Amino acid sequence: RVIAPQCLVIFGASGDLTHRKLVPALFELFKQRRLPSEFALLGCARRPWSDDEFRGKMAEALASKIAENQEAWDQFVSKLFYEPVDLQQPEDVVRLGKRLETVDQQCATRGNRTFYLSVSPKFYGSGCRALADAGLLKDPQRSRVVIEKPFGRDYGSAQALNRVVKSCGQENQIFRIDHYLGKETVQNIMVLRFANTIFEPIWNRNYISSVQITAAETVGVEERAGYYETSGALRDMVQNHLTQMLAITAMEPPGRFDPEAIRNEKAKVLQAARLADEQEPWNCCIRGQYGPGGSHDAPLAGYRQEPGVDPNSTTETYVAMKLFVDNWRWQGVPFYVRTGKRLAKRLSEVVLTFREAPVHLFDAATGGPTANQLILRIQPDEGAEFRFEVKSPGSGMRSRPIDMEFSYDESFGEPSDEGYVRLLADAMLSDPTLFTRSDEVEAAWRLYTPLLELIEDSPWQLPIHPYESRTWGPAAADALLARDGLLWRRP
Numbered sequence: 425r426v427i428a429p430q431c432l433v434i435f436g437a438s439g440d441l442t443h444r445k446l447v448p449a450l451f452e453l454f455k456q457r458r459l460p461s462e463f464a465l466l467g468c469a470r471r472p473w474s475d476d477e478f479r480g481k482m483a484e485a486l487a488s489k490i491a492e493n494q495e496a497w498d499q500f501v502s503k504l505f506y507e508p509v510d511l512q513q514p515e516d517v518v519r520l521g522k523r524l525e526t527v528d529q530q531c532a533t534r535g536n537r538t539f540y541l542s543v544s545p546k547f548y549g550s551g552c553r554a555l556a557d558a559g560l561l562k563d564p565q566r567s568r569v570v571i572e573k574p575f576g577r578d579y580g581s582a583q584a585l586n587r588v589v590k591s592c593g594q595e596n597q598i599f600r601i602d603h604y605l606g607k608e609t610v611q612n613i614m615v616l617r618f619a620n621t622i623f624e625p626i627w628n629r630n631y632i633s634s635v636q637i638t639a640a641e642t643v644g645v646e647e648r649a650g651y652y653e654t655s656g657a658l659r660d661m662v663q664n665h666l667t668q669m670l671a672i673t674a675m676e677p678p679g680r681f682d683p684e685a686i687r688n689e690k691a692k693v694l695q696a697a698r699l700a701d702e703q704e705p706w707n708c709c710i711r712g713q714y715g716p717g718g719s720h721d722a723p724l725a726g727y728r729q730e731p732g733v734d735p736n737s738t739t740e741t742y743v744a745m746k747l748f749v750d751n752w753r754w755q756g757v758p759f760y761v762r763t764g765k766r767l768a769k770r771l772s773e774v775v776l777t778f779r780e781a782p783v784h785l786f787d788a789a790t791g792g793p794t795a796n797q798l799i800l801r802i803q804p805d806e807g808a809e810f811r812f813e814v815k816s817p818g819s820g821m822r823s824r825p826i827d828m829e830f831s832y833d834e835s836f837g838e839p840s841d842e843g844y845v846r847l848l849a850d851a852m853l854s855d856p857t858l859f860t861r862s863d864e865v866e867a868a869w870r871l872y873t874p875l876l877e878l879i880e881d882s883p884w885q886l887p888i889h890p891y892e893s894r895t896w897g898p899a900a901a902d903a904l905l906a907r908d909g910l911l912w913r914r915p
């Protein structure tokens with residue numbers, strides 16, 4: 425697939441995401457020779473930088489990557505430009521239009537444009553509107569908008585934002601990004617399910633007893649307190665990344681691999697999902713917040729002591745919950761979802777636990793559970809493993825579990841690209857398969873509405889459970905599973 429000549433315009437070019445993820449991803453695409461030679465990156469933000477200042481800032485931020493390949497950078501950097509733009513100022517947007525025409529002539533980018541909104545979420549709607557009003561979205565074949573998460577704050581605001589965005593262009597011009605969908609291992613869930621025949625017959629309530637979806641991080645809030653205090657783990661991770669992993673794990677097989685067929689199935693499964701107890705959500709959701717921890721030599725501050733965080737903050741940095749998917753495939757199978765910052769290990773995975781053998785003929789050598797498990801390792805150690813029972817060597821007939829493993833690293837050698845590399849390329853290719861459609865994003869917000877309302881109206885019913893940094897989260901989250909006779913996986 426070949427990316428057509430074009431100009432990528434990044435709004436929010438002075439922000440964190442641009443130098444941490446977007447420009448490195450574009451540089452990677454450049455090194456892989458996947459960018460067309462007629463390509464330009466136009467950074468836009470309010471700061472009055474020149475092209476050279478922007479190039480200098482990016483060079484500073486990418487110093488270690490550049491050192492590995494100075495020659496490639498020297499070529500790439502000539503494709504970087506900058507224009508001071510405040511999207512709230514109509515005259516700035518008119519000036520942007522003129523600058524884009526100049527760039528088109530300079531770089532032969534032929535009026536083909538991808539606009540990336542990496543600005544504060546409160547400007548997503550007005551940003552799209554400003555581009556549409558300036559006539560920059562009127563050609564659906566040659567203009568598209570990428571919108572970062574979070575898309576809305578709840579069901580109502582996501583619907584309202586969708587209305588605005590759709591009034592600015594067609595759905596196929598809008599690319600709502602979720603970088604988890606850019607991960608090879610998340611895409612691999614589809615390949616594993618739909619390119620093999622052995623999984624599909626058992627991928628349902630008859631064989632699977634429960635599903636666990638985890639995204640555990642060791643980092644804390646870092647320098648993002650301002651954003652995180654208004655978001656919390658539910659909005660930051662669960663509504664998007666974890667819900668997308670759930671959708672791909674639970675969706676029905678699509679008839680074709682095309683954007684609409686895939687997204688129809690994802691939207692359908694999210695519409696069938698619900699909290700395990702919608703009437704009394706406190707029975708199925710635990711919120712936590714990290715306290716201090718770490719070792720004597722390397723102590724870690726608690727969330728409330730982090731710079732920029734309210735010392736009485738009740739923002740959750742951990743969420744665990746139980747969901748059901750009310751359809752024929754999954755009726756009655758619990759989906760346990762958890763995420764947290766400052767946990768014991770960095771680990772994202774999907775674990776399918778199968779029903780136990782109906783009759784236990786053999787004693788378990790380990791005394792542990794004997795259910796089969798399929799573990800889809802999203803990161804790190806990208807791969808998968810299947811756990812099953814084998815005969816424990818020696819006299820007698822005792823069984824013990826072993827793991828059959830597939831590792832991306834061992835099988836393919838080269839490290840996979842970062843999610844943003846794949847997604848930026850796909851957006852520039854106008855391929856929306858790995859982007860969230862409006863109905864999906866709304867279904868995802870609707871799913872968590874009972875929780876968001878409860879947190880808003882009567883937060884004491886969903887109290888914050890403190891947990892020590894570098895542990896596996898609050899004990900209350902263990903109790904959530906213990907009530908069902910289960911344990912969280914702690915590899």
Ligand code: BG6
Pocket residue numbers: 639641660661772
């Ligand atoms: C982002 C969140 O979307 O995902 C961050 O805003 C989080 O808070 C990050 O740290 C996790 O992404 P990854 O790819 O490191 O698992």
